[in-house]
Amino acid sequence: MVATRLDEIDRMILAELQADGRMTNVELAKRVGISAPPCLRRVRTLEESGLIRGYHAEVNSRELGFEVQVFAMVGLESQAEAELSAFEERCREWPLVRECHMLNGEVDFILKCVAPDLSSFQQFLTGELLTTPNVASVKTSLVIRGAKDEPGVPFDVLEERMSRTA
Amino acid sequence: MVATRLDEIDRMILAELQADGRMTNVELAKRVGISAPPCLRRVRTLEESGLIRGYHAEVNSRELGFEVQVFAMVGLESQAEAELSAFEERCREWPLVRECHMLNGEVDFILKCVAPDLSSFQQFLTGELLTTPNVASVKTSLVIRGAKDEPGVPFDVLEERMSRTA
DNA sequence: GGAAGATGCGCAATAATCTTTCGTGCTTGC
């Protein structure tokens, strides 16, 4: 945790860029209350420190033809580290798998997948995921509808926290 | 699905901006092989059509002090539409809940949550989520480690699909 | 066929932004 080294301006910059990553630097500087050059320096520093990992356009998956979104709970036969890593590597190679998280509890991994349609996903499920060595069980749940999808973290919670420790 | 109205250049633009949302327009134009003005016009059109929903900086949650990530599976007492909407609205108000998706199957909703630490999350869980009316069951799984976290959609799959139908 | 309209490109010019340089003030530590 390096967040303590950040002042309030840095946190404002992060919050603004999380909300609108394409904002011009002058607009950003105006919003956080400093002039453009130091603002740009701060952004560069945040990027180099790894606090900002990158910038992404948020695309409309459904309109683009990815009508299906699925969560898959995967259990493995063996939870030895080598097996875990091997499965993670597989996930990285599957384009339909967008996220893969290792969990505690009965399920070993949760995967967030997208697919153009149900049959594409079934094909991936039966042809790829279920035939992967060491995969013991897969339970899938189709997303009926999305209710909330916010990127990143809630900066208001962070601010609240900082002011309490200050 | 409006993706069929897009040509290959539009899809390249979307792919590039999904990968690097802060790329300059001249760089983008160079990569997709047209000059800057028409490239900017295409980007504006994509934004106005809603295919590009926005741009976001990807921040390092852990380094920012959100060390805990949790998936929560929520079951409701009643699945009447009014109750579903009410729960979704609650989720939108909770800053720690970053995503909320309605699922098919035994579980009604899956929530992706972040929190500064375990006790913050427990506090949210017992003080907010579990005390919400109509919530019947909540099963939580802590994220041990993240293996993959790609934003958006796999454009190579889309390209493959387009070339097949063309 | 062939002309009229629509669409989309690229060039050129201007406006805005980015980025570097440099001088100043403020804190920090001795």
Place this chain on the structure above:
DNA sequence: GCAAGCACGAAAGATTATTGCGCATCTTCC
């Protein structure tokens, strides 16, 4: 109290965004 280290902001030049316009291509409708 003073030097060193930071971070800021003004100014200037380089780069980029944005607009206007002419041209080519492609449809569409005689």
